[in-house]
Amino acid sequence: MLPALIAAKALGLKLIYIPDDPTIPINMLHGLNFVVVKHIKEVVQHLQGQESLTFLTNPLITDQKLPFYEAVHKDFSNVIGHEQAKRALEIAAAGEHNVLMSGPPGCGKSLLAETFPSILPSLTDQAQLEVMSLYQLVGEKRSHYQTVPYRHPHHSASSVAIIGGGSSPKPGEISLAHRGVLFLDEIAEFTKKTLDMLRQPLETGEVTISRAHSTVTYP
Template sequence: MTVKVSSIGLKGLEGYRVQVEVRISPGTESMTIVGLPDASVKESRERVVAALSHFGADVTDQKVVVNLSPSEQKKNGPLFDLAIGIAALKELGMIESDVPRDTAFIGALSLDGTVEKAEGMLPALVSARELGLKQVYFPYDPFIPIHMLEGLDCVVVNHIEEVVNHLEGQSSLSFFPTPEQLEPTLSKIEPYSKDFLHVIGHEYPKRALEIAAAGEHNVLMTGPPGCGKSLLAETFPSILPSLTSKGQLEVMSLYQLAGEKRGVHHQVPFRHPHHSASSVAIIGGGSSPRPGEISLAHRGVLFLDEMAEFTKKTLERTWGRFSCPFW
């Protein structure tokens, strides 16, 4: 018999549904993960086996095969740990209830069975909602705005045993954290440190920036040093429309993938990279692909000060890839 449970894989910012299939049969003791897993996914073997021992599950003299479908998509990260563990427990008979098909499991496992947060959880949750899943089990993360994920039952867990008990109907879990835990993720309206309203004079460039804000145009400003170009650029975000809930989720997802912290607020992002930054830092990519400055300025402003100092390669790749104003 083969057990199937759902999880979410990421391809950049876009998520897709992953069917985690587990089959356990008598044979030489081993655990094999197939479906184009990278090294971080293959390491799930040790974490899952250690977590299973918490339930007294013995896989000695058992051959465990884990298939991550669709097999043509590369899998990375420890997000599948919890799903693999639940599927293995179901296959071993430790879970008698059926696992709903519209339920997904996201999170990394520690050796004692604790469910821990992993990189990319927010974009995975947003994708789960878009894919039509109704319920997701995942660990608590103070930087995930659960209150903004409408239409998705978010079940926050601390240990894999809590997941098992909840699936069996032996315990109830709150779909939302306590108000004290939720407070860091509540949307806040914060004033801009530099407001367009406070710029005195410069009527012509201010009029040009207002037109650029209305039409999402790119702007090139020239002039002698000290005439106010940088000040105008730094105050420009204050006249852009505030981020909607969807926009906030998109921007926060990009920042999480880049390993940067960003609170939940309505201010548009403002990025100001130095001209010595590499093309990879600005455009994104690398051996371990991460969003660059262009992506981190999504729905906001990318300010290229002293633009002539940037390399030709960087400017050519940047041009046409950014939909909002930059200098």
């Protein structure tokens, strides 16, 4: 629903009929007016002038908030030692750089990666809409929308699962990590094909999936 609403706004639509669903963040979609309905019959009757429905505009619902639940995360400040590694990650967070960590098993690489999202800023409203749209497209729920996404696919994951695709192209792990962190543990275990496919998206910031009937671009 959310990607459809964003597309409708981009097309210049001003009034939209939406289902009675409190999880739709209509207060974040500025410039749109909504008519909330519980059944398609209400739309037909309203268009025929038989029924009066409630119009919602953004000023009337400014108190609505996105569903938000505190998540238990590992905190970067709780990592003891590793001063040089933490300094490198702080620079990466400030400049949005990619990082390659190398070291023997058990030295703390995975822990540093898992705590890395805690030093990234919370998502803006626009970024939240982008992330929510991607997760809705794959049918996956997130319980905390304001924090950055953190994805860590297993090295056995297929290239389609990581890059995206399928008969009806859907976002992959690289898109689900949009605005957040994609952690590839044991990167040498990933197939050469998958690593080659990651090269262009990392450079351009978007991934284009081409199929016989459609071409889709995801962030």
